[in-house]
Amino acid sequence: MSIIPWRNKRENRNGATAEEHPLARLRDEMDHLFERFWRDPWGSSFADLLPSGVGVGLRLNLAESENEVTVTAELPGVDPKDVEISVTDNLLTIRGEKKQEKEEKKRNYHYVERSFGSFHRSIPLPSSVDSNKVDAHYKNGVLTVTLQKRPEAKPKRIAVKTG
Amino acid sequence: MSTAMTVKKQEDKLARVERARDRRTYTPNVDIIETNDEFLVLADMPGVAPDAIDIQYEQGVLTMHGKVEPRQDEEKTNWLLREYGVGDFYRSFQLGEGIDCDKIEARLKDGVMELHLPKSEANKPRKIAVKAS
Numbered sequence: 001m002s003i004i005p006w007r008n009k010r011e012n013r014n015g016a017t018a019e020e021h022p023l024a025r026l027r028d029e030m031d032h033l034f035e036r037f038w039r040d041p042w043g044s045s046f047a048d049l050l051p052s053g054v055g056v057g058l059r060l061n062l063a064e065s066e067n068e069v070t071v072t073a074e075l076p077g078v079d080p081k082d083v084e085i086s087v088t089d090n091l092l093t094i095r096g097e098k099k100q101e102k103e104e105k106k107r108n109y110h111y112v113e114r115s116f117g118s119f120h121r122s123i124p125l126p127s128s129v130d131s132n133k134v135d136a137h138y139k140n141g142v143l144t145v146t147l148q149k150r151p152e153a154k155p156k157r158i159a160v161k162t163g
Numbered sequence: 164m165s166t167a168m169t170v171k172k173q174e175d176k177l178a179r180v181e182r183a184r185d186r187r188t189y190t191p192n193v194d195i196i197e198t199n200d201e202f203l204v205l206a207d208m209p210g211v212a213p214d215a216i217d218i219q220y221e222q223g224v225l226t227m228h229g230k231v232e233p234r235q236d237e238e239k240t241n242w243l244l245r246e247y248g249v250g251d252f253y254r255s256f257q258l259g260e261g262i263d264c265d266k267i268e269a270r271l272k273d274g275v276m277e278l279h280l281p282k283s284e285a286n287k288p289r290k291i292a293v294k295a296s
Contacts (some may be wrong), residue, residue, distance in 0.1 A: 060246055060247075061245050062245075063242055064242075074247060075209065076208065077272075079273075094184065107197070108197040109194065109196055110197060113194065113208050140209065140210055140212055140273065141208070141210065141275065161190070
């Protein structure tokens with residue numbers, strides 16, 4: 001079994017996928033970079049500072065809300081037992097393996113687009129996250145890791161008194 | 164192995180209609196495997212619930228459409244990192260004739276759709292014994 005980077009179709013502006021050609025993907029990646037720069041030139045969103053190339057082949061979405069940070073990854077056909085999640089010093093690591101369904105000889109493949117093999121990815125988390133309060137959930141091929149924020153990092157509402 | 168049927172991608176007009184919805188539509192990655200008895204289609208559709216998939220086989224054309232519910236409110240979410248998009252999955256194939264329509268079976272487990280399309284009896288390869296005289 002070879003290690004193939006996890007391929008997840010990336011959208012382009014037409015809503016179609018741009019995976020057919022490596023150059024198309026590079027162009028997409030560059031577009032994305034510029035878009036992000038113009039949206040937020042001084043990089044106040046820490047995503048720009050992330051070494052996004054750490055690890056192989058697992059694309060993540062990271063969303064922040066008032067009370068938690070949610071990490072989601074698409075892992076269709078992965079046995080949750082084969083996924084290992086750890087948090088060390090505010091570094092979240094997801095590793096695992098996607099195993100191929102039993103393979104029979106005398107088979108004739110018309111299309112082979114799905115990929116199998118190991119994946120792993122490490123990303124730094126915002127310091128507001130409490131590494132002891134982490135919850136992982138796998139449903140319909142989507143892995144969701146929920147990380148609670150520290151109480152002191154949650155926004156406090158201050159009531160304005162009148163009078 | 165002789166391929167009685169040709170599996171080829173179909174330029175699907177329907178996909179464009181689907182894209183007219185306000186959400187994006189993605190093309191799932193598939194494996195299509197032919198054995199003596201059937202065609203097996205495996206499609207990666209993460210986020211699709213078993214009751215949110217629609218599979219049709221009509222006049223030799225197989226169409227699959229998986230609906231994905233948004234995981235977050237896309238507009239209101241503060242994204243720290245966004246490396247993949249979430250949307251429906253749509254794909255269609257021309258499988259030709261020779262499928263036993265009544266015996267098509269589909270399963271969806273952990274975001275992978277497994278579709279069995281048994282060949283009709285007339286289409287299965289037969290071994291012809293050579294008699295020694």
